[in-house]
Amino acid sequence: KNAQSWRLIMGISIEILSDASESNSEKPRNDSVVTIHLKIHLMDLTEVIDTRNEDDVTSGEPMSFTLGQGNVIRGLDSAIASLRPGQTARVTLPPDFAYGARGFPPLVPPNTSLICTVELLSVSL
Numbered sequence: 410k411n412a413q414s415w416r417l418i419m420g421i422s423i424e425i426l427s428d429a430s431e432s433n434s435e436k437p438r439n440d441s442v443v444t445i446h447l448k449i450h451l452m453d454l455t456e457v458i459d460t461r462n463e464d465d466v467t468s469g470e471p472m473s474f475t476l477g478q479g480n481v482i483r484g485l486d487s488a489i490a491s492l493r494p495g496q497t498a499r500v501t502l503p504p505d506f507a508y509g510a511r512g513f514p515p516l517v518p519p520n521t522s523l524i525c526t527v528e529l530l531s532v533s534l
Contacts, residue, residue, distance in 0.1 A: 441476045485525060
C-alpha cells in the first residue's frame with residue numbers, strides 16, 4: 410500500500426506508514442485510554458525514546474495513557490486522535506507542539522522539532 414500523507418493542525422505532519430486491518434475501528438477521543446509503541450527522534454535522527462527498546466525507560470513495553478489529559482506532548486495527543494487502532498504513522502512535530510522553548514534537557518534542546526513514529530495498538534473508549 411502507498412503511504413498516505415496529510416497535514417494536521419498548526420504544522421503537525423502525519424504520514425501513515427501502515428494501515429489498520431480493521432478499517433471500521435473507531436478513532437480515539439479525549440478520555441480514551443490508548444496503548445501505543447512510540448519512537449521519538451530529533452531531526453538529526455538522535456534517538457530520544459523507543460518503547461520497543463528493552464534498555465529504554467519503558468523496558469520494551471508499550472505505553473498506555475488517557476488521551477487529551479496532557480500525559481504526552483501536545484502534538485502527540487492531536488496526532489494519536491487522528492489514528493485508528495492498528496495504524497502506524499510518522500508524525501513530525503514543530504517545537505510548539507513538542508517541548509517548546511524549554512526543551513527536555515538533556516535529551517531535547519529548546520525549540521526543537523521532533524520526528525515520532527507511533528503505532529496505535531489499542532483504544533478503550
